Amino acid sequence: MDSPHGAAVKAEDFGLKGPRGWAFRGVGIDAAPGSLIAVEGPSGSGRTCLLLALTGRMKPTRGHAEVGGHRLPKRMTAVRRIAALGPVTGVNELDQALTVAEQLREGALLQRHYGAPVRAMLRPRAERRAAAEARIAAALEAAGLDLATLPKGGRTSVRDLERLESVRLSVAIALLGSPGLLALDDLDLKLSDTERAEAWNLLRSVAARGITVLAVCSEAPADAIVLRTSPKEPDGSAGPDAPAVAQGDADAEAEADAGAGSGSEIDTKHDTKSVSENDDTKGADDALAEAGRA
Template sequence: MNTTRQGAAVDARGIGVEGPRGWAFRGIDISAEPGALIAVQGSSGSGRTCLLLALTGRMRITAGEATVAGLPLPKRIGTVRSRTAIAHVPGVVELEPALTVGEHLKEQALLGHRFQGLGASLPWGRRQKEATRARIDAALAVVGLDPASLVKGLRTAVRDLERIEALRLSVALGIMHEPQLLAVDDVDLKLSAAERAEAWQLLRDVTRTGTTVVAAGSEAPADAVLVRTTPAPATADTTAADTSAAPATETPATETPATKAPADAGSGADSGDDTPTDTDEKEAADAFAETGRA
């Protein structure tokens, strides 16, 4: 893994996402340098998940202005999406409990080759296999996940992982193809105080590779760029409950941990409006809205 890759600078002024039931979030300002750790602090329903999705090109902002890696949103939403990754976002990208750690890593590697146009070279030769093994090992090293420490090594099923181990795996899958920005949701959910500190240290370790990290949790470390989200006030046409769970006008296609395009994908489409054209985007948007998450 290239440890000198340039992360994404993030600049946002008054951004918001409004859907049919009101605002998911609005009035958010962010200024962060490449390789920064950005902590989004807020209660469940305050729009923090939607903010992560908006900053990674998986949800269209409807107010304000933002740039990620110098690319304006929402105009360059497709390119931003291809240069970013998301991890540990329930309802959007999740680990499959029945699959093993090794199966998740192999799937991510296979899809990475597909996005790079190498599918026609399968079955892989020795060189491709060695490169893939090196990429997996590098990602596991960054997140501090040693397969030898797991109950059954790489054959350990996700359902048998501790929560902090599952978080490490999710992050490893997210960084495998070197995104410029990684978004992680629910960092401290159901973790002890010691585990919360461990989780935030994990994300600091990722930023040391050059990757910018934006992560949501109920508590934020003092050394992070802090962004606070609060439930949007109800409007005349919506209740407070509806507003706090408001869907956006555009939400992402549901992803498995391995469906992110590599960080270099989309670099040939760096001009004009490159809004994603996934045929299942509307269906996934509706499904995500039904979860009531924000």
């Protein structure tokens, strides 16, 4: 893989509001390249919407952010090019019908189409295949996934993977594009304490390579820069408008108020779907569903 160059993540009074209220608001952060950032909060607190907004997949409605020098919401497309998105339900999921090897080849193929320079696509087929295999091998090593340990090796079905193995596969696929920012949703979902520790150790190793990591979780580790999201009020309105600030040290904290949902679109170009960046209302139902699930 190419040498990674992490993306700094900054935000000031960052928020997203839709027809049903705030998904999140008042978010502030100043994280250096190669940081480990955790978005911590309960289900329904807007965690996924914040992740999608910081990776250029949802358009914010308040304040601004900057990822890798690209300002949001003005340069969402540029942010998507440097931010690799792990599985998000309904947006960018592993294909359960594929084998692990097929999923990796598909990821490499998509990267060649969307992320590789034109000159790379003009190389002989055998050379392109060898380059793709080398990138896959390097990504698997970085993600700590040894295909030989799987029940059927690379022919193991994605649906048969254990949860932690799925996380490692997702990380490997994301790393194929040598991103500046790696973002994962629901990192600790269905993981035991031991598996959770392994997952965070994996992300620490990715961050140590220089790649900035952003992970949604229910409980953040002590060494992460933490953005905390708050559940919505019983009446569905946003909670108290407390500003959230997370500085570039492990003890910094943030609080993001959450509403019932967002009318902002989800733009997943370069992932598995594509929605026009200029249409603020298209995909509103999907965005509302994501805000409610986050």
